[in-house]
Amino acid sequence: MKYWLMKTEPDVFSIDDLASRPDQSEPWDGVRNYQARNMMRDEMKPGDGIFFYHSNCDVPGIVGVARVLREGYPDHTSWNPESKYYDPKSSPDNPRWFMVDVGFERKFSETISLQCLRSLSELSEMPLVRKGNRLSVMPVGEYEWNFILGLAQ
DNA sequence: GCCAACGTTGGC
DNA sequence: GCCAACGTTGGC
Numbered sequence: 001m002k003y004w005l006m007k008t009e010p011d012v013f014s015i016d017d018l019a020s021r022p023d024q025s026e027p028w029d030g031v032r033n034y035q036a037r038n039m040m041r042d043e044m045k046p047g048d049g050i051f052f053y054h055s056n057c058d059v060p061g062i063v064g065v066a067r068v069l070r071e072g073y074p075d076h077t078s079w080n081p082e083s084k085y086y087d088p089k090s091s092p093d094n095p096r097w098f099m100v101d102v103g104f105e106r107k108f109s110e111t112i113s114l115q116c117l118r119s120l121s122e123l124s125e126m127p128l129v130r131k132g133n134r135l136s137v138m139p140v141g142e143y144e145w146n147f148i149l150g151l152a153q
Numbered sequence: 154g155c156c157a158a159c160g161t162t163g164g165c
Numbered sequence: 166g167c168c169a170a171c172g173t174t175g176g177c
Contacts, residue, residue, distance in 0.1 A: 007163090033172075056163055114164080132170040134162045 003140040004044060005051040005062070005128060006102070015052045015064045015107050024104035025069050029077045030085040032097060036137040041072035041098040043139075050102060051140060051148065053128075054111070061113035062148065070101035108152045122147050 006028065008014070018026055031037060050066040074095030077083040090096035118129045127138050140148075 009163090035172095060164070132162095134171060136162085 001047055001049070002043065002045070003049045003051075003142065003145040004039070004068075005053055005138050005140050006066070007053045007055045007136045009056045010054045011057070014054065015066075015104070018052070018066065018102065018104045019107060021104075026102055027075075028099045028102050029075050031075070031099065031136055032085065032087065033136060036135055037096075037098050039137050039139070040100050044068050044100050045071055049140075049145060051145075059111050059113050061111040061115075061117065062108070063111050064107035065105040065149075067103045067105050068100050069103040072098040072100055075099040112148060112151055116151075117148075120147075 010016075013026070018024060028040070031040065046068050048068040050068060051062045052064045052066045054060060054063050074092070075085070075090075075097040076092075077085040078087045078090035078095065078097040079092055080086055085097075087096055114129070117123050117126070123129060123144055126140070126144055127133050127135065
């Protein structure tokens with residue numbers, strides 16, 4: 001089992017949105033970055049843990065835990081001309097973009113802010129706290145996973 | 154294959 | 166809103 005961190009802008013899709021879905025799950029569509037795609041297509045497996053991260057907001061940080069429910073499959077929004085995620089180079093026969101299904105697990109009582117994560121030397125190896133990291137899906141080590149869960153009590 | 158121009162991300 | 170960092174595009 002592996003661990004991940006997935007970023008989302010809460011104005012677009014927040015952990016509360018995930019929790020209030022009828023089945024508390026959501027296809028993680030719209031990722032248009034090759035590194036992130038490769039992880040979703042090739043590496044993420046059902047049962048893997050996900051830190052749910054809010055970006056571009058008042059207090060950016062980890063707000064809870066989700067779980068991979070379904071491994072990578074083609075992101076159909078990529079061949080829908082009506083979608084804002086449309087990519088003319090993607091088609092059902094030759095899908096360019098992939099997504100996973102994500103399920104709600106828990107919301108932390110308080111956001112573990114990026115500022116807090118940056119301040120902890122134990123987490124200095126995380127890609128998240130490295131300067132200029134823009135990946136919306138990134139792996140989390142088992143040590144960091146458990147350490148951060150400890151912060152959340 | 155290089156690299157300048159351009160677009161996007163995301164913290165601040 | 167600014168801007169640094171980084172990814173993508175496309176001319177050559």
